[in-house]
Amino acid sequence: HAPLPTSKKEPIKSGDVVQSALDKTNSKMDENVKDELNKTGKKLQTGEDSKDNSVPARKPGVHKVLSLDVTLNPRDANAVGQFGQAALFASNEDAEVRKRWDEGHFNVYLSDKIPVDRAIPDTRPEMCAQNLVHDDLPSTSVIFCFVDEVWSTLLRSVHSVLNRSPPHLLKEIILVDDFSTKDYLKEPLDKYMSQFPKVKIIRLKERQGLIRARLAGAAVAKGEVLTFLDSHIECNVGWLEPLLERVYLDRKKVPCPVIEVISDKDMSYMLVDNFQRGVFKWPLVFGWSALPEEYIKKHNMTVADPIRCPVMAGGLFSIDKKYFYELGAYDPGLDVWGGENMEISFKIWMCGGEIEIIPCSRVGHIFRGQNPYKFPKDRQKTVERNLVRVAEVWLDEYKDLFYGHGYHHLLDRKAIDIGNLTEQIELRKRLKCKSFKWYLENVYPDMDAPLAKAEGLVFNRGLRKCLALQSGSLSFEICDLSKQSQHFNYTWMRHIRQEDLCVAPQSKDSGFGLQPCDNTKPELRWFHKSSNSALVEFVSHHMCLEAGALGDTLHLNPCVPRNIFQKWQFTHYHAQ
Numbered sequence: 001h002a003p004l005p006t007s008k009k010e011p012i013k014s015g016d017v018v019q020s021a022l023d024k025t026n027s028k029m030d031e032n033v034k035d036e037l038n039k040t041g042k043k044l045q046t047g048e049d050s051k052d053n054s055v056p057a058r059k060p061g062v063h064k065v066l067s068l069d070v071t072l073n074p075r076d077a078n079a080v081g082q083f084g085q086a087a088l089f090a091s092n093e094d095a096e097v098r099k100r101w102d103e104g105h106f107n108v109y110l111s112d113k114i115p116v117d118r119a120i121p122d123t124r125p126e127m128c129a130q131n132l133v134h135d136d137l138p139s140t141s142v143i144f145c146f147v148d149e150v151w152s153t154l155l156r157s158v159h160s161v162l163n164r165s166p167p168h169l170l171k172e173i174i175l176v177d178d179f180s181t182k183d184y185l186k187e188p189l190d191k192y193m194s195q196f197p198k199v200k201i202i203r204l205k206e207r208q209g210l211i212r213a214r215l216a217g218a219a220v221a222k223g224e225v226l227t228f229l230d231s232h233i234e235c236n237v238g239w240l241e242p243l244l245e246r247v248y249l250d251r252k253k254v255p256c257p258v259i260e261v262i263s264d265k266d267m268s269y270m271l272v273d274n275f276q277r278g279v280f281k282w283p284l285v286f287g288w289s290a291l292p293e294e295y296i297k298k299h300n301m302t303v304a305d306p307i308r309c310p311v312m313a314g315g316l317f318s319i320d321k322k323y324f325y326e327l328g329a330y331d332p333g334l335d336v337w338g339g340e341n342m343e344i345s346f347k348i349w350m351c352g353g354e355i356e357i358i359p360c361s362r363v364g365h366i367f368r369g370q371n372p373y374k375f376p377k378d379r380q381k382t383v384e385r386n387l388v389r390v391a392e393v394w395l396d397e398y399k400d401l402f403y404g405h406g407y408h409h410l411l412d413r414k415a416i417d418i419g420n421l422t423e424q425i426e427l428r429k430r431l432k433c434k435s436f437k438w439y440l441e442n443v444y445p446d447m448d449a450p451l452a453k454a455e456g457l458v459f460n461r462g463l464r465k466c467l468a469l470q471s472g473s474l475s476f477e478i479c480d481l482s483k484q485s486q487h488f489n490y491t492w493m494r495h496i497r498q499e500d501l502c503v504a505p506q507s508k509d510s511g512f513g514l515q516p517c518d519n520t521k522p523e524l525r526w527f528h529k530s531s532n533s534a535l536v537e538f539v540s541h542h543m544c545l546e547a548g549a550l551g552d553t554l555h556l557n558p559c560v561p562r563n564i565f566q567k568w569q570f571t572h573y574h575a576q
């Protein structure tokens with residue numbers, strides 16, 4: 001499930017909140033600011049941006065972000081959870097809390113008690129309220145997809161958009177009902193939303209999953225920009241303009257708000273740490289990571305500057321609608337949940353765009369431990385299948401790292417049907433997207449992505465000689481780094497490989513051979529944990545590669561821990 005960004009988790013004091021929110025309120029356009037700008041020639045944004053010469057510079061914006069928030073003086077200041085504070089419940093309500101938990105896998109009981117238009121603390125960095133944006137920003141369609149979302153959370157999401165977005169920039173709110181089963185999401189929802197002319201509801205006739213549900217929403221959207229949000233969020237003061245401003249400055253920028261944490265337990269709104277960006281680890285697992293201190297210094301970054309992100313979390317972002325379609329939108333072959341954030345992230349970066357987190361735009365999201373809805377098929381298999389589609393289209397030779405981190409079994413295409421990828425591969429060609437190598441070097445250089453687990457000479461400790469591949473067969477030689485014939489890779493497929501040939505156990509008696517490498521053949525794989533350890537045959541699990549004590553022969557023998565003729569060492573190890 002979605003990982004939490006780090007947070008100091010300081011409780012919010014209501015006095016502070018109201019005061020700071022009021023201090024920052026500034027809903028009138030400020031002509032003086034324009035003059036001031038002209039005088040000082042001050043730039044709108046700093047950081048990475050100033051070094052980007054690919055787009056013609058636009059003149060700076062002229063008005064302060066409209067901090068519209070009709071909830072600042074809430075009608076029910078004493079209500080539970082008001083101002084984003086933790087809502088409490090008495091011990092005798094415990095059973096009720098438990099009972100309703102599974103409806104959303106968070107505290108549904110409390111959510112229902114909190115006003116649907118509660119105030120939340122304005123958590124933006126101080127300078128955000130002073131930032132300038134353009135008058136003629138593009139309008140946006142906000143798209144919420146949902147399946148069996150909790151009533152009060154869905155409403156709070158919609159209200160937060162209505163109450164905290166400048167009306168001229170909010171074209172519409174599109175609710176895409178991904179075939180929910182709950183009755184309250186049918187007529188009652190229609191009826192409730194009919195009071196808001198901007199809210200439209202689309203109902204899917206069968207469960208499509210969030211990816212195709214978003215596509216259905218995008219297909220009817222009329223705004224120039226699409227803004228996707230999860231259906232259990234609260235948009236903060238001034239959240240929208242900073243996102244649209246980025247798209248306005250460059251239509252290939254894909255801005256994401258800072259995602260803050262709404263506690264699943266007490267529904268409190270929690271500030272998260274600054275300078276966090278979206279990254280991934282193998283096998284394509286999303287996570288947060290703080291920008292290194294040196295990077296912040298080197299780029300002179302302030303807490304309000306956009307943060308370039310190798311990948312986005314997935315659920316909350318704005319994108320120019322035309323650009324979204326130029327990119328081929330999402331791969332419609334992705335099912336239900338998962339992987340689409342990787343797909344769109346790689347696609348954006350490799351095909352000429354950029355993903356950024358905009359600290360002046362903040363949206364709270366309820367992070368929860370489990371998906372509260374059913375997966376039509378097995379959850380794990382669904383996500384794995386989505387990831388394989390992404391890996392096969394976008395990762396080039398690096399897809400071995402994906403499979404090599406616990407997903408070897410997905411190489412067996414008889415076991416999983418990944419569907420047709422022709423269109424996705426064609427799209428990548430047509431868009432002339434850059435390689436994954438380029439992406440790693442330019443967008444995510446701190447990612448460790450060695451193409452082999454180990455490489456170099458393969459030294460046998462008992463024989464004190466190295467493996468060599470000479471005229472089509474394996475033998476031992478005095479170790480010599482300068483000889484290519486002694487160089488092997490221990491790959492992520494767990495192959496012992498030289499060029500296209502892999503070390504293969506042929507049979508117990510007839511010695512060893514070589515076979516053309518083939519990722520799908522488990523019999524070509526060897527376990528090798530660390531330097532000076534055994535090479536264990538993958539299929540049998542207890543047979544080890546052993547050098548003949550008298551010379552040039554190789555055998556497959558039962559593993560014996562103390563046998564040094566079964567101990568092997570590569571020159572370099574990349575992964576632990």
Ligand code: LR7
Nearest residue numbers: 002003145146147178209210230231313314315336337338
């Ligand atoms: O079949 C489905 N149909 C839907 O309409 C499944 C889900 N959905 C809806 C659902 O009701 C919700 O509004 O899609 C939205 C996202 O589903 P969640 O809230 O269960 O997802 P998540 O928050 O656990 O997961 C994150 O990763 C997902 C991967 O597919 C999506 O990209 C989510 O949008 C994404 N959420 C965020 O980025 C919020 C921050 C989380 C983090 C990190």
Ligand code: MN
Nearest residue numbers: 230315365366
């Ligand atoms: Mn979510």
